Amino acid sequence: MNRLAALVAGLALLSSTGCMHDGEWSVSRALGWDDNPGFDPKNPPKASLPVAERVEVLGRKILAQNTFTGIEPLIFTAGVKESVLFHHGTEQLWISEGLVNKCKTDAELAAVLCAELGQMVAEKRTAKNVGRDVDPIRDASFGGSPVLGGGTPVDAGQQANLAFHEKRFPRGNRGVDATDAAQAARDLLKGAGFDPADLDRVAPLLKQSERGENIRKQMGSSAPAPDWKK
Template identity: 50%
Template sequence: MPRHAVGIAAIVGACLSTGCATDSEWVGPRTLLAEAGIIKSNGIGGDPVGQNWEKVKTPGTPKLPPAHLETTERVEMLGRRIISQNTFTGLEPVIYTLGVPESVLFHRGSQELFISEGLVKKCKTEAELAAVLCTELGQMMAEKRGVRRTGNDRDTIPDSALPGGVTVAGGTPVDLGREAEIALHERRHPRGSRPPETEGAAKFSRDLMKGAGFDEGEINRVEPLVRQSERGTILRKQMSDSAPPPKWDK
């Protein structure tokens, strides 16, 4: 360990729990470090500053144009209601409200949902806003469950070559019981029989609406609202990392 680091450790170790006393006052570890030239103090209770502390930086959050507080609270409260009253979703997304006038609605993975203030203001009732949110949440659910089912077309019955199986040419034993199980499995779960993901998303959206106490028919009525404007589509692509960073000029 460098001699400088050993000196710091000795100061902190000796004074961290009890401090150090002089003839006139009690001196804490922060004061000792400041006097040793390790840090500069912003004053009593202030955070330490200096090159050794400035080197440590935490990752920042995306720079998003903030929406008005009233709009943000409206979206947050309704989103929390939808998620909390539908325990089957498997989702706990963070919902961001973007302060842009265009209609923007999209998600990134199953953790983030983005909606613009312009789109929120077009929703005249809570039912309309709920339908807009459920439309995107339903898509998120369909995608998440689709990932979970990725391997379901493969044989999920484990190999279990039992003693006494029939031996075919080449000396490989065949378990006739297992072959029968596979045949039964494929009859019950035929390959390619699942509904398209869009149909699954629509069903999830309606289930979410019913679970939150809204009329599922609102899903169809808000369809014109969720159509992206040209600039809204550009913003969505930019926030999805498939285009250059956005310029938030309104």
């Protein structure tokens, strides 16, 4: 089942059970996110629905029009003001609401997303070349998982599996060539109908998101948890 079909099937199941993001079994309740200053700092607060949907729709478009990538990550939007952009393996891409709001056009947001997706594509190619192309398994045994704003499913089994995979194959040891990652990002932009030159135009935004690497480590339990600014 391809990613889009899986998402549609998942949403249909969630609709039938009432497990959508506005009800009793909301994402904020399921993951412990609320408007309380005492929330678990390892879990960022949820993004506003319009922002999450903007990211989800554009992310799907980029992936659907670039089948060469070999990756089908779930794209998450965290509701924090900081500019944060990072990924876990080839399964998850995280972007903050603060960074999304700094992207004034879809072209800018696409370039930001493609910059990280390009890194993911390059990492997968490098891993394959050295015989370490072992992606974490998508655990489909958890029916009725909650969804993030924009329709992204989440389940505890996948989270645990990703954490194990990230520990076994840490990002920093993959030796990805920056030129390869940049070229992959430009190919993604072109394939999605955007100008590859947009990647250069969003360089200042990407520079602001460098703290994303520290946040990634903190959320992955390899460093003290971040103090999220809501």
